[in-house]
Amino acid sequence: MNRRKLVAAFAGLFAATRLADAIAAAPAVPATIEKLKLSDAEWQKRLTPEQFAVLRKEHTERAGTSPLNGEKRKGTYVCAGCDLPIFRSETKYDSGTGWPSFYAFIPGALGTRTDFKLILPRTEYHCARCEGHHGHVFDDGPKPTGKRYCNNGVALKFVPA
Numbered sequence: 349m350n351r352r353k354l355v356a357a358f359a360g361l362f363a364a365t366r367l368a369d370a371i372a373a374a375p376a377v378p379a380t381i382e383k384l385k386l387s388d389a390e391w392q393k394r395l396t397p398e399q400f401a402v403l404r405k406e407h408t409e410r411a412g413t414s415p416l417n418g419e420k421r422k423g424t425y426v427c428a429g430c431d432l433p434i435f436r437s438e439t440k441y442d443s444g445t446g447w448p449s450f451y452a453f454i455p456g457a458l459g460t461r462t463d464f465k466l467i468l469p470r471t472e473y474h475c476a477r478c479e480g481h482h483g484h485v486f487d488d489g490p491k492p493t494g495k496r497y498c499n500n501g502v503a504l505k506f507v508p509a
């Protein structure tokens with residue numbers, strides 16, 4: 349191999365390495381929302397004790413205690429932990445349960461998991477960004493989805509339109 353070829357070979361190798369680095373560093377199209385991960389101590393600073401208990405420890409607020417039960421204005425319900433929009437007012441309805449209820453969520457905003465806290469399996473759902481617990485989903489909701497997203501009001505903040 350002569351000197352010119354050797355230089356070209358090294359240049360090619362260098363370019364290939366640079367390309368690989370560039371590909372590795374390029375922001376991928378996010379398949380999911382970028383997670384917000386904080387320690388319990390950090391969450392306690394950001395949240396009220398009631399919000400912390402529900403969002404981070406999966407407690408359930410007492411039925412009928414949320415001011416959002418009576419909220420009827422147009423707007424968006426965002427996660428109290430990270431402000432991710434979770435529900436639109438158009439999908440809110442009065443379920444009579446004492447918890448703010450919705451028949452659909454904003455696509456991508458929630459993740460679900462089966463829990464056995466009450467022995468019978470229930471579908472728990474949580475914020476897709478901070479993984480804060482919001483509530484449980486049941487199959488006795490109104491049309492068009494037939495779903496009832498039974499949400500702890502304390503886990504949401506209402507942003508009027």
Ligand SMILES: [Zn+2]
Nearest residue numbers: 427430475478
């Ligand atoms: Zn969140």
